[in-house]
Amino acid sequence: MNTRTYDNPVVAGFHPDPSVCRAGDDYYLVCSSFEYFPGVPIFHSRDLVHWRQIGNVLDRPSQLHLPPDIPASGGIYAPTIRHHDGTFYLITTNVGGRGNFIVTAERPEGPWSDPVWIDLPGIDPDLTWDENGSCWCAFSGTQVARIDPAAGQMLEGPYQVWSGTGGKYPEAPHLFQVDGRWYLLMSEGGTERGHAVSIARARSPRGPFEPGPANPILTHRGTDRPIQSTGHADLVQAADGSWWMVLLGTRPRGYTPEFQVLGRETFLTPVRWEDGWPVVGPVEERHPAPAVWHPLAPEPSRDDFDGDALAPYWISPRDRPDGSWSLTERPGRLTLHATGPTLDRPGHTFVGRRQQHHDCRVTARLEPAPPGSEPAGSEPPGSEPGTAGLSIRMDEAHHYDLEVSGGRARVIARIGPLRQCVAERPVPPGPLTLTIDVRTRDILPPSVIGPVAGSPTQPTGVAARGPDTISFSAGDTLLAELDGRYLSTEVATGFTGRVIGMYATEGSACFDWFDYQATG
Incomplete structure (x- = not known):
């Protein structure tokens, strides 16, 4: 019996809006960087718990232009990282800049390409591919379009597919295909204490989408848990078949209304499937660890x-x-x-x-x-x-x-x-x-x-x-x-x-x- 545990957050400090992908036995995770240069920190792990930063995706001015009039908390929002046919893809938004764009790399530590700009509205874009090799992009709203990622062209859509359960700011959509069904994972309720994660499913990325019967599948709103504002989640399947969710959360401190000073951090929580739906328990400060355990030597202070x-x-x-x-x-x-x-x-x-x-x-x-x-x-x-x-x-x-x-x-x-x-x-x-x-x-x-x-x-x-x-x-x-x-x-x-x-x-x-x- 595995009694090993891990501590949350798995990536501490201002590392919000996590997105994760697996390539073989390796995992790669990226986060929002907003007005800071270089942009989009990228981390590597062999077990989803121990992460080490291996670079920044946007590390040169030709990729990332943040002029002085970009306000604080402007800039790079909510990247999504995916691995497809031997290539790493990252899609994100330069808010206050030209909008949504895609960069690619053969190796996750780079070098990453210059941006391919794509004329899509909104923020929080996502990428996935169907069994025919077509690339689909979901983005805030929540809308879905078929695109050409190499040319930056929209080929079909966008379709308004699902707007959640009624919470404000439906955002952070991620499309997954599991056992022949398409699942749309999204966040709503705002990125503050009301943050929540909901899900719907369909037979096609075009919809129609059926909401999950237990939505929201994750939220800490209205609780006294030490981890708050849980949301903006992404899913990944480990090599052993287990499923895991990365998400942002905060750890407020002090007297009411409590204050969070480290920003939104990256947390990890296990996922199980029941009756064709993912089930997520509360995000704890300590969870049972994944089966694979690959600790890293501490980085020099x-x-x-x-x-x-x-x-x-x-x-x-x-x-x-x-x-x-x-x-x-x-x-x-x-x-x-x-x-x-x-x-x-x-x-x-x-x-x-x-x-x-x-x-x-x-x-x-x-x-x-x-x-x-x-x-x-x-x-x-x-x-x-x-x-x-x-x-x-x-x-x-x-x-x-x-x-x-x-x-x-x-x-x-x-x-x-x-x-x-x-x-x-x-x-x-x-x-x-x-x-x-x-x-x-x-x-x-x-x-x-x-x-x-x-x-x-x-x-x-x-x-x-x-x-x-x-x-x-x-x-x-x-x-x-x-x-x-x-x-x-x-x-x-x-x-x-x-x-x-x-x-x-x-x-x-x-x-x-x-x-x-x-x-x-």
Whole structure:
């Protein structure tokens, strides 16, 4: 008897809208990336539980154009990945761009082709093939069309086939053929706490579709389960014949209405079939594991920037121009050159990674760039080093920054229309270790909402009932502790989660290393 279990989520942090496919004994999973570049992270697994990012599908400007006027939570929505006749296909939508497109690859780690644009309305497109080799695309609405994926042409349809059970925003459709029937899996109820998964079936992808008798087949709405907002699901059959569902969910924390700060994450849950319908139980924090178990060695928590390319988990808002960063100017260090004067507007230099744990610590070693390293037109050699540091962000209007400039370290809070320096201290010249510590413990007793002059750890007497406390240190000096609720989806709105990273807003700076540790 198999007593092995796995923990949810299987891909933690801001990794929403998962889609999965199997090629032989290997599984590949992709997620939405919205306004971040590179786009569409792709993961590999041998057991559906242990995943490792092997790249990004959209990793060059010819594939992904996200101009400065693309708002936060715009960009790349809900990709679908499929493997057919030896080729990997991915279809997705650039919201705010040209719309829906397809890219292909012989190997999942790439390189992936440039986009083939297809004139289909809506978002959340899906691909599947029938027994005759015809390619069908389902998309939000819920509509189905027969297409030519190589030419980007619609050949038949679209047909309005099924709009769910009446919940708002019927979306994320996926078509499957199982035992001679076509199944349409879709989500409805919105991507918030009312999220749900429903299903219908037909004899043809054109319909008519018969709704499942137990719809919705999955929802956590109205429950006190620690995992909420379950929806946007995809199905995959394992090599042993078992069926599994990947889906998004959230793990809200803090006092009512609770706050989710990591974004929508990827969860895995088993599926069984009864009377020709899939049956899905509640998504638990721990489930019995699949029959195949293939654990992976943990990835290093520290990046010393010794490679010739950035690791695939590093992302930047909208763009990462070649002249804004370098691993070769000072080998073994990441050099950043400012492209914009503030993190409050698009166009700045920022390289970050998703926050994946509720309790974590990020530490980085900041070194002033040597004289003469600044790009042409910036400060002359020998001038005061630029402005740089660490930032934990939701978007341009919601971020906390630990910044070093002019011999001083400061903590800056940007919350909606308000921007304030909440703490400032002198720091010694030369290399400096910067730390952002996120902790969920001790959030209900009175604690520091903002620093008090002369005593940054003195309580204000106000209970911090947010999801966590975020502290900022330069060297051994604690500068400030801030309430994490203001960097949450419930405050910032949108579809993304927190990203923590390095930035430069004036001149240049080098980072010797960056370390991310789970501390819970």
